[in-house]
Amino acid sequence: MAGRGYSIFDTAIGRCGIAWGELGVVGVQLPELREIETRKRLFQHYPDAREMRPPEEIAVAIEGIAATLRGGDGDLAGVTLDMAGIPAFNERVYETVRSIPRGETRTYDEVAGGLRASGAVYSVAQSLGRNPFMIIVPCHRVLEAGNYPDRISPSGGSISKRRLLSIEGAQPTTSKTLLPVARPRPQA
Template structure:
């Protein structure tokens, strides 16, 4: 079959997905226009040709469309093509896939779970290289300052906050400067 891609409809717009014989190679959530979604997918996977999805890809598409309607989805049976992904990034992605729907972890918590304190920069780099948005739900990882209004890699126009709200999560808001002073005053008063 080689390398393929397809564009498909979801409740939030037209998404793209690419695959190889080994598994999914990437997902692109909707951009403002379908042509932009196609361009971004083609830039990442220029060797892929538009074709009918295989069964693994069909399973992923079914899950993605359900997830973007706010339904709970289990992607554990979806095979990913991890060719070229470093062992460290594979560990990060595995840990992220284990974060339950509707929950978040800070990058610090993820580093502690992986037993690599101080590896925040490496974790951040792994997040930016995540080609499997939703299946490797990097939107569940809060960055420094929480970054919930930023876009996830390959998430097109959909913010992390939007993805979390679809999961029913209550994202942790970052402390404002006022909140930090208020908390410090309360600690001093007690």
């Protein structure tokens, strides 16, 4: 791969975009209401990227994203992300969130606990709000405890968390903790 490129591609929820560089995917843009807005958003984030045919490894990522967005089990585990410029804490958050299985959710608190940073709920939320790797890093699977916001990061386009979770067959109550939870002892 030489330089940065981007491509617009069809999915079951609309035309998405993906941008890449020599080290892997640099960003994914979910569809805006119109394709021109999706392109505009990609250009805002990656002004040095040029539209081109995706190389093989990016085509595999596109196939995985498209499969995921039609309710299939798109394999995105092997997609290489270009983390240049991403803070180390955010990298750890993204790694943890990538391990959340399709159809399950976690809370921000559970993700923070999984990082052994239990006081970092706000930082986890901020990190996911800046997630440039939509679907590959499935931030839609992370919810606020006791609340079900429909917000998604700026790369989320016009698509809501609720819609993405529905496509995956997840319910907001299917949270599984990342760490073992102490069970109450039966009364003697």
